[in-house]
Structures are given as structure tokens and as C-alpha cells.
Amino acid sequence: MTNRPETRVLETAAGPGALGEIEMALERTWSANPHVPHTVRMDMGIAAGEIGANIIEHAASGYPVRIWLDVQVSPSRVNLEFTDDGEPAQIDMDAVRMPDDMAERGRGLALAKAVLDELTYRRADCNHWILVSKHFP
């Protein structure tokens, strides 16, 4: 998980400051890639915030968890990959649906899926969350 330093934009602890660090890492990415449209930046910010919050929430109960964020920007896509060494996530991505209007929980993954072209979770040595933006321009 440390073998791709050219794409690595962040390594941090899954704590209360991590969401702000993720946001700042994305801001640096957009500054370095001015061709990425405003709407894609906003959508990736929404999705990255939800996935980051999910990792942090599920890391809260046990041992210290690390988060790595890798970003690849092409002329027409943005790929983000979160890696974390927390417990395996119990996620069936195909079953993710937007809950009822009055639900107070459970929108995070559905919201992330809605703004992305692809959202993939896989468990290998760590948890891997792969976020692929919608195609642009």
C-alpha cells in the first residue's frame, strides 16, 4: 500500500481530522489539474467525504486505523482509491439503495454511488474503495 508514491496524495490516521485532510488533498489535486470540471470536483468531494466518513466511523471502535488516498487524473476521468487497514467492511454494493425520506442514516454510500460512474469495494490485505468519476468533458 506504499508502493505507488506517484499517485499518493494523503496518508493519515482515521481520526476526527481526516475528513479535512481529505478535502485539502483534493483541493491540491484540483489546483494541479485545472482541466477537471467544477461539477466533477464537487461530485468527487461529495463521494470522497462519504467514503472517508464511512472508514472513520467503522475505525472508531478498535485499534488505530491508517488511511491512504491515491488519485489518478486523466484527460477525461478522475480515479480515487482509498486504502485502509481497518476491519473488513460488510458491504454489498449492489444492495445499496437510497433509504426512505425520513431515515436518519444510511444515505452515505447511496449518495456516493449517485455522483460516481463506479464505486467498488474490495478486500485484500486492506480495504480498498475505488471511486471513478463520471466521464468529462
Next chain:
Amino acid sequence: METIDSSGLGALISGLKAARQGGGDLRIAAPSEQAVAVLELTNLNRVLKATDSPDSAFDDEST
């Protein structure tokens, strides 16, 4: 407030429920572009009405 996430939406729904139990309503005044997008993506624009300003949130015409 510039951005909102799903946990913030949960808090708004909690507030909406409390307001409705008291015979009131909860409206969103002058949401940011990101907040408008999140409300629409989650369909919550149907239950959390957005208005241009705090003053107009009290107008029945805005519903």
C-alpha cells in the same frame, strides 16, 4: 455552511421530525450549490424545502 454530507442530512431529518411533531416545519434558507445538489440526489428536496433567504422561508408561497 458551504457543504453538507449524509450525516448532516440525518441531523436535518431529525430536526424536521421534531419540528413536525410540534406542528411546524423545517426549511433550508439559501443553500449552497453543493447542498442543493446533495438534497436533489437524495430526493430530500421533496421534504426539506429550500428558500432564497431566511426571510422567505416563512412565506407560504415558497412551499
